[in-house]
Amino acid sequence: MALGRTLAVALVGLTGHVVEVEAHLAASLPAFTLVGLPDASLSEARDRVRAAVTSTGLAWPNRRITVNLSPATLPKTGSSFDLAVAVATLAGAELLDGARAAGVVHIGELGLDGRLRPVRGVLPAVAAAVAAGHPRVVVPHGNAAEAALVPGALVAGAASLGEVAARYGADLDVPVPEPVPLDRAQPAAAQHVLDLADVVGQEEARECLEVAAAGGHHVLMVGPPGTGKTMLAARLPGLLPDLAEVDAVEVTAVHSVAGTFEPGGGLLRRPPFEDPHHTATPASVVGGGSGMPRPGAASRAHRGVLFLDEAPEFSTAVLQTLRQPLEHGELVLHRALGTARYPARFQLVLAANPCPCGRAVGKGLDCTCRSEQRRRYFGKLSGPLLDRVDLQVELRPARSGGAAGEPTAVVARRVAAARSSAAERLAGTPWRTSAEAPGGWLRERLGADAALLGELDRALDRGTLSLRGADRVIRVAWTLADLDGRAAPTRADLGRALLLRTRGHGA
Template identity: 40%
Template structure:
C-alpha cells in the first residue's frame, strides 16, 4: 500500500513542501531515499522504538520511503513523526483519509513523545500558502505556528494522540494566538530604562539621534563610564515593531531555534551582544548546515559589539558587506541561502589599551603611538560605516548621587517615533529605503543639501578638524536626522554643527 504524508524543509528563512511517499511490500528491508542526511537516516531506530513502546505494531515488511523532491537535502530529526505516521498508515494501523489535509512535523523520542522542532513559523506560513487545512506539530511549537491565520494548528505530545486523531478516536484542541493582545502587552515592557542613567546627557542625545535615523554608533570612553549600560537601553527607545517586522524577525529566531518557549510572536526588537571571541561563521551565519548568525538574529534590532578592537579583525571585516546591503548570502556548491541582516550596530571601546586616554582625572600610561595602534585595529572601511562617534567621560559624583529621576525611555521614544514617521513619508516611494541611514549619495543631494551658510560651516570643519572625506556623507545623513527630530524641513547650520561633533574618530588629531 502506498501512502503520502507531507512535511517541510527549511532553507534560509523559508520552507519548501516535502512529500513523503511510503510503500510497504513483501520483504524485510528498510530503504530511505530522497537525499536524507545522517540524522534523517537515524530516524529508523527512533521510529521503531516509538511505535513499539506506544503499543502499536511495527510492520514486518519491506518499507521503501521516498522524500520528494529528491534534489533538496533533508536535514534534522523533525521528519521522525511524518515518517512514522506514513509507516503506520501503510500497515493500516491508522486511516489515511485525513493525511492529505495536514502537514506533520516533529521529532520522536524512544518512548513516543514528540520533541520540539526548529522553523515552525515558516513551515506554517508555507502550509497555509499550499492550501493545507491544518498543521500537526509538537505542543511546544504550537503557539508559534498559531500566528498564521486560516490554518488549524494542533499541538501534540505523543504519537498516540496523532494516531487517535487520524482514526477519529480523539479530538485535538486547536491552538490559537491573540497576536494583537500579546503584541501590545509586551511592547512597552523593558527591563532597562534610560531613567536609570545619571548624567551623560550628550551621550543620550547621540543615542537618540542614532535611534531616530537607525545610524550605527560607536562609544569611546574609559572603563566604568556607562557604555554597556546605555547600549542595553537602546531597544527601549527604538520605534515599536510593525507586524511585518515582527513576523520576519520571529521567522529568523524560529529557524535558529532561539525562540523562547511559549512565545507566539516576538514583540520587542532583538538585542544581541556576542562576545569578542566569536567566530566568522557565528557572526554572519553559515556552517555545514547553514544557520543564521548574530547579524541576522539582530535583524530589525540592535547588535552590540562591546570592546570592538578586541574582536578578531576577520570577524569585523566580514560584516562590511552586510552593513551596506542589509542581508547576507551564504553560498554552497549546490545551493545558496539568504538571511536578512538589517540591524543597527552599537559598539563600544576603550580609547587605548590602558583605558584612560583623555580621562579627566587618571593619566594614560600607554607608550607613544599605542593609542593610534589600538584604534587601527578597526579598519577604515568598517569605521566608514559607523555614522556617529561619541566620547564618554565618567559621571561626576554630584550627578551620581542626585536623586532627581532622569528622562524616561518612553519620552525619548516618542521623539524617535515622530522622526521615523517623517522618514517613512519621505521614502514611501523608494523601495528598500526606510530611514536616513540608508540614503544614497544622490538622495542626500535631494533631501539633505545644506544652504550656503551650512556649506561654509562644513568647509571650515573639514579644514580645521582635518576630517576625512568619508565623513562628509555621514555628517549630512546625521544632520538630516537631527533636522527630523526638530521637524525641520531643511538642514540648517545648527544641525550640521551637531553632526560634525559626532565625528570624533575621523579627526587626525584625536589619537595624538
C-alpha cells in the first residue's frame, strides 16, 4: 500500500478552497476510482491522466488506485484538477519524490499527449492558495503570467506533465513541447478611451453623464434614433477614475473566471464596459451554465458600466434579474451543485426610443405607433426597475453644425475632484460613492433645515416618488454638491436632482 498527496484549488464563484488530493494505491485488481464530489468533466480526468502518464514515458501503476479530493463535501468542477491527480498518483507509485510535491499547489488540464493546457480562474485560485499559506504553485505556461500577478506567489510554469515530474526527481527524458496558448471565451475588452468631444450638442445629456460618473448613479436615456445615446454610453467609462488596487484584483478575477482576461497587460486598471445584445438570455447577462454557474455580463461589468441599448427590446426576464445586483451589488446564483456569488456593482445605462417606431418627438406628429403599442413598449421597463434608476434624460435631435462640448479629460478631472470629496465624507464607512450610501445616512447630514426636504415630501404626496426614489434623489443632490464644491446640498441641488430623476414630470 502506498499513499501520495498534493494540493489543488476548487473555485465556487470567486471563492477558492484549497483541496488535498490523496492517491491510495493498493495491491489488488487494477482500477482507477475518483471520489470527493467530482463533476462529469472531473470524472473524465481518470482517462486523461492515464493517457498523459503513459505518453510521458512513465509506467502506469497496475494497482487499485483511489483518488480522494478532500474536503469530500465540497463540489469540484472542471479539468483544473488533472495535474494534481497525476502528481498524487505518481507520488503514491514512488515514481517521483512525494515529500517535495506534497505542499505544492498544482493547477492545470492535461492533454492525452502529456501537455499542460491552461484553465480559467487561475488568478482567484492562486490568490486563495497564497491566503491559505501555500505560496508554491505549479501552473501551465499559458497561465504563468496571470498567476504571477498574485503578491507572494512562487509560481512555476510548466509545458508538460513530464516537466513537472522531472522537477520532483522522476527518471525520464523530458522533451520540450510547444506550450498550449490560453483559449479565451471572447477577445478581451478594449481599454482605449473614447472622447466625449465627439458628441455634438446634447448639453443636458452630457451634464447627466457627468453627474452619473461623479456619484456612480444609474442612467436612463430616452430619445429618437441618431441622437447620440450609444455614443454617450460608450464614453462613460472614460469619465471614471482608474480602479483602486483591491478593485483591480477583484475585476481581474471575474474576467479570469469568465475567460476574457489578457494577462500580458497586468491587472485590469480601467473600468470595464459591457454592452450585451438585446437578444441575450438571462444566463448570459447575470451568469449561469450547467454545473457551477459562470459570471455573465453583469459581473464582467463590475466596477464599470453595463449598457443595455434598446432596453425595452430585452426580454422581461433579463430586465427583472437585474434588480438584485442593482440593490445589493452582487449576484447570488443557486444551482444543484452549490451557490456561486459574483460581485456585480456596476453602473447601469439604459437607452430607449420614445416609442417602437422612434419618431415620437415633440407632439409625435410623425409617429405611426398606436397608444397600446407605446404602453407595451415602455411597459417592459417595469416600475421596480426604473425606481432604481437615479437619472433620466430626454435627448432631442441635435443640429449637425452644433458646437462640440468639452473633451473627456476636462470632465474626468471634475469627476475625480467630486469623487475625492465624496471619499472624504464616506471615510470609515463601507461605501465609496454617493450612490452606494444609504439615504437615511445622507439625510441625517443635511442638517436641521426641514425646508430642504419640502419639495421631496410634496412629490411623495403626489405619488411621483416612492420612498426609495426620494432616497435616490438625496444621493444625486449630494453628488451635485460635490461637483460644485459645496460641503452639503442646497435646496436648489435637491430640486435639480428631482428634475434629473423625473425628466421634469411632476416636479
